Amino acid sequence: MTWSVLKSSDRRAWFAAGVRRVAPPRIGTTLGIGTGVLASLAPGLLPRTPSAQAVLTGLLAALALGVGGILRITLRRCGFDIDERQAWARLPLLIATAVLVAGAAANAEHWQNRLRAAMNTPPIGTGYWVRCALGAALIIGLFACATRAIAWAARKLGWARGVSLAAVVAVLLYLVGVPAMVGWRESVYARANAELDPALVHPVSYSGSGGAESAVSWTSLGAEGRKFLSGPPARAVRVYIGVASAPDLDTRVALAIRELERSGGFTRSHLVVTVPTGSGWIDANAVAGFDQRFDGDVALVGLQYSYLPSWATFVFGRDAAVTAARTLFTAVERHIQGLAHPPKLYLYGQSLGALGGNAVFSGDAEQDGRTCAALWAGPPANRVHRGGATVLANSSDPVIHWSLAQLWRAPDLTGARVDAPVPQWLPVIGFAQTTADLLGALHAPPGHGHRYGTDQGTAMGSC
Structure with a gap:
């Protein structure tokens, strides 16, 4: 046609x-x-x-x-x-x-x-x-x-059968799919934590965990613990206890005290309790900074409480960070009180480690009274006790901005170092943008985002 x-x-x-x-x-x-x-x-x-x-x-x-x-x-x-x-x-x-x-x-x-x-x-x-x-x-x-x-x-x-089928699928996902996915991811992270990196040098020094004289085996330290102990040569005593180093928290804490005694950590003038991130990571920049700050006359002790990524631990297991930090710090504090010449006691944490370390104390006065000084780097939502503490926070770090409250109010950037332009806060949109930025927080150039330098150690206060 x-x-x-x-x-x-x-x-x-x-x-x-x-x-x-x-x-x-x-x-x-x-x-x-x-x-x-x-x-x-x-x-x-x-x-x-x-x-x-x-x-x-x-x-x-x-x-x-x-x-x-x-x-x-x-x-x-x-x-x-x-x-x-x-x-x-x-x-x-x-x-x-x-x-x-x-x-x-x-x-x-x-x-x-x-x-x-x-x-x-x-x-x-x-x-x-x-x-x-x-x-x-x-x-x-x-x-x-x-x-x-x-x-x-x-x-x-049809409407009835469609809703019924959707309900069945949702229940199956909740009861079977989600647990299976969580279990699979946990097994992946557990294998990564146990995997031995041949590039890491097994320490031979007496003043560290994992060596021949240590009660802590090299394999039990976890991936991040092995990195912490085999980092660039430093004069500091380095003690680390992995999740697999002992069967429960109290035993791991007791093992940390024995390791500090064995390695001479309590004879140093300064002792820093370092609270790792969710994966067990302790920033090598902080280690170098402490070595520089105290001219090598320092001992560092860390206790792994999880091998999951920090975001997963923050969402599902942040209580583990709080409990581990409080138990270790209290045990170290009690031990040095019985020494004739106790070292000065410090507390350090980055990211989730800052959240865990901060929870050791009920407020600024207690924190100031029980530590010589504390240092928090990139604390979540920038909420930490500031009494006797140095707080390092880049204004471009999404970790210090992010909280659910950002949906309806601007983040508190008190004390943040302005390292880049800061966008004007917008309800809901600001939260969405910050959530997206979290994914790239550790990929920012040094000194920006969630990346901090040796000032994590050199900026530690004194008493």
Whole structure:
């Protein structure tokens, strides 16, 4: 059938169908994707790779699109179809949203380059945004396909059977899938903790754990403990007790005291109780800083309480950090009280270690009274006792910003060192941006983000 023989009504119907096929997206779609993209382009704390920005943009846009879809269905069931009543607004809204997104991208590029200039990293350009757009579009497309597939399955099954099936799947995931996933990840982390790195040198010094004279075996120290003890040569006594070094916390603490006695740690003028991060890591920069600060006349003791990543321990097992820090510090404190010439006692922690160490005391006065000094580096939410303590906090460190309270109030940056431009806080959006920045906190250049230097030791106070 040719155009010339089509009836007038058929031509109009054909034309209308063509217009519908190329019509602008629904109002909810434009608003959803636009809102998510604009939120993802708000200023953050750290430079981002194109892939990180693409994931953030794609996830926020998909989330906003999903919320918009739910609202559209709800309104339609209430007898209000915004796409029919306000169909004329589709194209103007699309154009306005595109202009806003372009402006937000330009502002985001300016902000990213300000951050990069402050951190001495290369600026971004057009290629960055091309990769971001492609990655975000892929994520949004996958989300759209998944929702369409779910909707199709729901129509085929019917409302009752669809809800029943979803409930069964949810219960199975909760009872079987989640525990299986958690167990698998724990086994992965346990293997990583036990794995021996041939590049690490087994210490032969008498003044450290894991050596021939030590009651602590080299294999029981864990991956981070072996790194701590085989780091660059230092004059400090280094004692470390791994999770596998003894069957329970009290036995591990008693073993730490015996190791300090054996290695001469209590004969040093200064003794630092170092609280590791969730994985058992003690920053080598802090070790070097303490060695420099006390001219080698210092002993360091650390006790591993977990081999999981810090984020996992923070979410699921932060009490372990608190209990381990309190038990070890109290045992060391009691032991030196019986010595004729006790060393000065200090406490140090970075990140989750700062949270655990801080919980040893009930307040500033107690902390000041029971320690010669304390030092906290990158404390979560920047909330620590400050009596007698030095607090190191980069303003670009998302760890000191992040807390659930950031959803509705600005973070407390008291005492933070301004190392880069700090974005203005926005409700909800600031929380989302900080959460995204947490993933790259340890990949920032030295002195920025969650990376601290030898000042973790050299800045320790005195008494």
